[in-house]
Amino acid sequence: MSGLIAFTVLGLVTGAGYAVAASGLVLTYSTSRVFNVAHGAIGMVMAFLCWELTVQRGLPGWLAVLLVVGVAAPLLGAFAERVMMRHLAGAPEGTTLVVTVGLLIMLIGAAQAIWPATARPVEPFFGQRGFRVGSAFVTYHDLVMVAAALVVAAGLYSLLSRTRIGAAMRASVDNRELLRLYGARTSLVSALSWAIGAALAALAGILLTPVVGLSYFDLTLLVISAYAAAVVGRLRSLPWTFVGALLLGLAQSYAVGYLPPTEALSGLRAAIPALFLFAALLLSPQATLRVGQIKGIAGVPVPPARRALVSGVLLVGAAAAASFALPAAQNDQLALGFVYGIVMLSLVPLTGYGGFVSLTQLTFVGIGAVTVARLGTASPLGLLAAAAVAALVGALVALPALRLRGLYLALSTLAFGLLMDKLVFQSSLAFGFNGSLSVPRLAGLRGERAYVMVCAAAFVVVGLGVLALRRSGYGRILLAMRDSPAGCATLGLNMRWTRVRLFALSAGIAGFAGGLLGGLRQTVAATDFQLMGSLPLLLLAVVAGVTSVSGAALGGMALMLLPVLASAFPALGGLVYLLVGVASVGLGRDPNGVVSHLFKLGRRREHWRPAPARRPPSSASTEATRVSSAEAEQSSTENNSGAEHSGTPALPLRGAGVNR
Amino acid sequence: MKPILELVGVTAGYGRIEVLHGVDLALPRGAVMALLGPNGAGKSTLLKVASGQIRATAGHVHVGGAHVNGASPDALARAGLCTIPEGRSVFPNLTVRDNLRLSTYAGARAADVYGTAFDRFPRLAERANQLAGSLSGGEQQMLAMARALATNPAVLLVDELSMGLAPLVVRELYEVVAGLAADGVSVLVVEQFADAALAVADRAAVLVHGRVVATGGPDEIADELANLYLGSVT
Incomplete structure (x- = not known):
């Protein structure tokens, strides 16, 4: 009985911390429709900043907390909204998710660059002092945590329901344009909601630091608990979010207290937030079918089969030439780039064509690697087996998640990735606890050069397959399903089966890449396939261009080069990741990525060439030139009007000035 | 006296598609002007340009004699x-009271807004704490018009006031428009169906294919309307 009280108190206190974090998440989502994956990362950076101010600069604790929660975090939130999020309001969920993933990676990079990894013990406020409740000991820090949750709950409630700006925040979700016509400064409204959200993330981060420790990843991933709680509230309802947070805190606390301490169950305990998130997602009511959108869906042109084949042969040739020019160690890196390229290819049908965001693609890569390692065979059939097993798991993941859409689906892949991290990869079925497995290379391949060529060829074959898929009827169905699920439903398409196949296909490609990766590394461990690794992968895939095979090649090479750059210039440290994050801000808005700009460049060069004499000026080419000249005209007039009227137009209707 | 709202040679559109090809239109102070035209003529686009939602690619927009081409819709x-866009221009997930509260951004006091709205439309008072999305179409349009009433604007732009509403409701809403005009508000009403709008208007303009093809008193326009819509030369 005494144990029960102690664990209940502990659970409620942790739940209060989650509630603070989750309420910030709900606030930003419900007022800007952007799900902030980086919510935890903001809390992490702010917790570090708070540590810096108190321990390094010697500020009193209350002042540091006040400065961080009241000044630094809101500024960061408003800045992020201003720079990254403002133009995302009507964008597809995939795009918004990727941009916030970019923010997350940027913040982790910044934290690693500013505060290099060392042990940083953090004292709770008021030390270990506290008081007794019956048999349970409650520290004053716990009390502060609960009080903070209560204050946040009351504050948010009165902000949203009692004030005009709160009503404007809710209104901006309904119809942002209309709110502007009402005369509200909508940019101010969303900046404020992001500022408050960031402040709540900071508060949660600081309060929970003594519990989880000051670590880049633990604090960032803490947000999974916040997601879980927020999903209980359907990302909308604050009271339900608080209920979810408290339930999660209690579940975790009771799991610590009452589950028998065996090894198998130790993973389960760590996986409780992910399980909770999964359950909350699956049990929550189904979203209605989305009718369709016009914005931001133009794809890149699909090359004809012959040109694709020629490019593929050229790529393998280039890989061969490069492998002879480079020393052995670099050859392994090159092969790794191609393997990553294949992983990115697995995202092309899923994210590029289908519009589904998978936050955990590396997990399937891991499944492929484990399969090959467990089979212990050097035959190429092992790779196919890896693909098959991964595809099967992919289909199994897709089945329960069939009814989820958009953001909820992306979150369920996140939960799945975490479960695999904590439960499967750590178990004796796969790598074992902190274990690793050795993987044989393909039979008959001697030396690194041969492996580079195999990887390049594999990339080309898979790439050609993806392009063939895009040209097929199935590819057209995928695009149609992305653009208008409701339209597809009315046409009588079986979207469930299409979706299961898509997930299986994508997972299969990733598993195949996993088999190759295992052969390349020859030793693989669970840490190679962690969830945190999947996020840069997704980000780079989208930044490079997730709708094209060329984009996958570029993204794969970039992902391979990142750690190389980081180790070549250790002074830069996390700065490389910072750069990637910054790039995502500019490019994440365009799902066709860097590659589409290269394509455009190539096309423009073709236009510069004089038209061949044998062909009369075809309608297509004149059309193109006409359009481009019209574009130029339009932009010039835009510039003119901008220059002409850059002054502040005054509107003396009521003597009120019009500020732009 | 200068017109309160004036468009001079305005071209505008969406991306590469130009919808308005040089529109000239003047709304005199205190007048009610009906802007008529067939589907796709560019009526709503014109209203969006006037309210700052779309920037004119060429030409000038003057409000109250001031050049406002680059002004943002919220500043205007x-x-x-006051702009009431097409469809139900209310926030469906907010209560009636919250919707009215947001009207105060245009510079009215909250108590006045509630008072004016509930006096003119007692049905809104009964449903003050209901979500606006649960109101009937007519009630939602009343709520939207309540904003125009309560904030006492200088110019009112209304798009498709009658869309999908019962004739009785339409008549009541146009009575509100007439009342506003009597108080000195200049009104530009966009309508696809001419009769309701022409009944309260003292000026009318016809927009066809992105150009104003006729302006004049409501009676002359009413007579010519069929010809103008069908594009024959009269």
């Missing part, structure tokens, strides 16, 4: 330009 709204 605060300066006294």
